[in-house]
Amino acid sequence: MSQGDAHVAPYSRRERLRIATIREIKGVARMLLVQEGPENVTIRAIAREMGMTAPAVYRYFSSRDALILQLRVDIFAEMARQLRSVIEELPREEAARRLIEAARALRVWAIKHPHEFGLILGPWAPGLGREETKPERAMGWVFGSVFAELISELWRVRGFPAPKEDELDPRLVRQLTSMSAGHGVDMPVGAIAVMLRCWARMYGVVSMEALGHMSFALAEGRPFFEFELRGLCSVLDIEEFYDEPAG
Structure with a gap:
């Protein structure tokens, strides 16, 4: 295989999974914002919708405020x-x-x-x-x-x-x-x-x-x-x- 044929993925599999999970968390947060109002955009509610635990979501966003800021x-x-x-x-x-x-x-x-x-x-x-x-x-x-x-x-x-x-x-x-x-x-x-x-x-x-x-x-x-x-x-x-x- 020539050097030109070699393909190096820009992100590792773990990084791609992390990016996808962050995108999903933000998507669920926005859904809750639209359907239930801003007061119901909580880490616990997002975790419930995604089938995750709240501590697992906190690994991606350190707080609700950090998530809202990114949203x-x-x-x-x-x-x-x-x-x-x-x-x-x-x-x-x-x-x-x-x-x-x-x-x-x-x-x-x-x-x-x-x-x-x-x-x-x-x-x-x-x-x-x-x-x-x-x-x-x-x-x-x-x-x-x-x-x-x-x-x-x-x-x-x-x-x-x-x-x-x-x-x-x-x-x-x-x-x-x-x-x-x-x-x-x-x-x-x-x-x-x-x-x-x-x-x-x-x-x-x-x-x-x-x-x-x-x-x-x-x-x-x-x-x-x-x-x-x-x-x-x-x-x-x-x-x-x-x-x-x-x-």
Whole structure:
């Protein structure tokens, strides 16, 4: 056998079994999240579903918190991939349309995956009401970077109305400057403030619909989402690119 014919497995059999077991544990955890709610995603419940003992599951995840953290990492990455797949269907020069369609894709994903959305960006997300850890901030940026890149591209291509730095509270300026440096957001602080305003507004309406907090007023949330999306387009001076969604 020539050297070129030799095949060396990238992982040993034991490593492959470990990877498969970790994948199965996370799959069961997500099933429990969707079917029974986050409070029922426990090591004991996962072990029961898999026909394992709880101590055996702990060999793969040192704690429930460690498992939930990894589940959140996976879900953040999945959502980011979904948004990027929508964005990449549009030409890079169409920054406004890419932003509009990304917002719509976020809503669609959240409506289809309300339990997962609640775990990473809703009331079940670790970190809400307290200081987040570095891993939690990092995983959030995997997703946040999608919209930061879109709005940065919009700023580069055509700009949008934004306050001057001296019109902002100095404390806000310091935080926005730190964010710009830490995440490589190449915009003036006033533009970053507008970006965060738009994100807060869009996240708010998506979150309320996905988690059922708009049902008291609206039987179907898309018309109100589109009303808000058009308002965001006005804030960013791209209303001319807004079209009513098909269907």
